[in-house]
Amino acid sequence: MYSLVDASLNTLHTIKWNICSDEKMSLLEKLGLVQGAKVSVIASYFGNVIVSVNGKRIAIEKDTAERVKV
Structure with a gap:
């Protein structure tokens, strides 16, 4: 499991x-x-990420993205 x-x-x-x-x-x-x-x-910039979920693109800041485990 990783972030x-x-x-x-x-x-x-x-x-x-x-x-x-x-x-x-x-x-x-x-x-x-x-x-x-x-x-x-989709993209990662200095820890901030852009993800695609349910056909939507969402930008997530680094602190939050580190706490979401996949």
Whole structure:
């Protein structure tokens, strides 16, 4: 298991769990980043990542991306 920051680009990953605060977890759930969701890291810039989930592209800051495990 590794974080979104360490995930390989353009490869489909499954979210195992995240350890974000309740506020951030609620936001991620609304965006579709829930346990079991399929995500693909499209780009990574200094730890910040852009992921594709459910046909949407979402930018995630480094601190949050490090807490989402795939």
